[in-house]
Amino acid sequence: MVIPPVPPVLYLILSGTLFTIGVIGALTRRNAIIVFMSIEMMLNAVNLTFVTMSRFLQSMDGVLFAFFVMAVSAAEAAVGLAIFVLLYRSRETINVDEIHMLKW
Amino acid sequence: MSENVVNLFQWLIFLGVAFTSIFTSLLVITRKNPIHSALCMVLTFLCVAVLYVLLRNPFIAIIQVIVYAGAIVMLIVFVLMLLDLEEELRSGLKLLYSKVIGGGLAVLFLFGILYAVIATPLTGKTGPYTPDDLTNNVRVIGEVLFTQYLFPFEIASILLVAAIVGAVVLSKKSR
Numbered sequence: 001m002v003i004p005p006v007p008p009v010l011y012l013i014l015s016g017t018l019f020t021i022g023v024i025g026a027l028t029r030r031n032a033i034i035v036f037m038s039i040e041m042m043l044n045a046v047n048l049t050f051v052t053m054s055r056f057l058q059s060m061d062g063v064l065f066a067f068f069v070m071a072v073s074a075a076e077a078a079v080g081l082a083i084f085v086l087l088y089r090s091r092e093t094i095n096v097d098e099i100h101m102l103k104w
Numbered sequence: 105m106s107e108n109v110v111n112l113f114q115w116l117i118f119l120g121v122a123f124t125s126i127f128t129s130l131l132v133i134t135r136k137n138p139i140h141s142a143l144c145m146v147l148t149f150l151c152v153a154v155l156y157v158l159l160r161n162p163f164i165a166i167i168q169v170i171v172y173a174g175a176i177v178m179l180i181v182f183v184l185m186l187l188d189l190e191e192e193l194r195s196g197l198k199l200l201y202s203k204v205i206g207g208g209l210a211v212l213f214l215f216g217i218l219y220a221v222i223a224t225p226l227t228g229k230t231g232p233y234t235p236d237d238l239t240n241n242v243r244v245i246g247e248v249l250f251t252q253y254l255f256p257f258e259i260a261s262i263l264l265v266a267a268i269v270g271a272v273v274l275s276k277k278s279r
Contacts, residue, residue: 003111006118009221011155014122016217018129018148020210025133027206033138033184037145040176041129044152047164055159055238059231060248063241066164067249070171071260075267077176081183082274088187 011052019045032087032094036080043073117158125151138189142181149173160239 018041025038047066054062084094091099128151131144149172156165237244249257 001108003108003115005111006114006158008226010118010122011159012221012226013218014125014155016214016221017126018152020214020217021126021129021133023213024207024210027210028203029133031138031189033180033187033189034133034141037132037141037180040172041132041145041148044149044168044172047168048152048155051156051159051161051164053228055161056226057228057230058233058235058238060233060238060241060244061231063161063164063245064248064253067167067245068256068260070167071264074171074176075263077179078267078271079274081179082271084183085186085275094187094189 008052008056012049015045015048015052018042018048030095030097032084032096032099033081035096036077036084040073040077043069114158117154121151121154121158125155138184139181142177142184145180146173146177149177160235161241163242163245 022038022040022042022045025041026035029035029038047069050062050066050069052062054060054066087099088094093099125148128144128147132141132148135141135144149168153165153168153173156162156168233244
């Protein structure tokens with residue numbers, strides 16, 4: 001009996017599932033930091049797709065794209081969290097329902 | 105025979121890590137305490153790092169552990185402890201509707217993804233790298249990064265500097 005290796009389709013399904021969980025979190029939670037974490041999980045799922053396809057198409061481009069996605073998400077984390085701190089200082093809340101004005 | 109053993113262990117690790125990552129990411133979006141969410145998110149990121157190792161891509165796995173599970177989650181936990189957050193409001197009627205509608209749309213979206221993945225066979229133009237290159241890939245990544253992808257690399261460095269300066273300026277106490 002021969003056991004086949006794990007097919008790429010399963011990795012893609014897992015990545016789609018993680019992405020969907022991230023979408024549900026971003027759509028339904030009201031705490032801005034948890035929305036932010038959901039977005040990070042979505043980026044992570046996309047990275048998994050990139051690396052999977054890079055592996056199974058024997059190309060290096062997906063790995064490099066995953067690398068750049070990580071750089072961008074690190075930058076996003078720094079600026080986004082600074083914005084949350086600023087928001088909390090002036091509004092005393094980071095509930096996304098109560099943040100609806102550009103100017104205050 | 106040894107091939108079979110390798111594949112068997114790959115299946116076992118893949119299934120275990122896949123279910124763990126789905127479970128922990130569900131915990132991330134359902135816990136009320138944001139600190140618990142952040143810690144569950146560390147576990148999700150570590151599971152994905154294991155998947156990268158399983159895809160024989162150690163470079164990205166290491167970067168994943170350092171950047172995501174280390175730096176980003178550390179920043180998030182730091183900010184969570186800096187802010188004194190009240191409990192999230194429990195669902196009133198309006199919130200409940202938004203949850204049902206948002207969740208329903210997201211599940212439809214998942215079906216779309218699954219259909220796209222399963223319905224057509226995965227094809228594409230294969231690249232020039234042998235599986236051996238891809239396994240010991242730090243050297244190859246360096247070569248590609250500093251030749252073909254040099255310009256995006258420089259842009260990424262400028263982006264990071266801009267982000268650092270922006271974060272400092274934003275979080276500086278005014279006045």
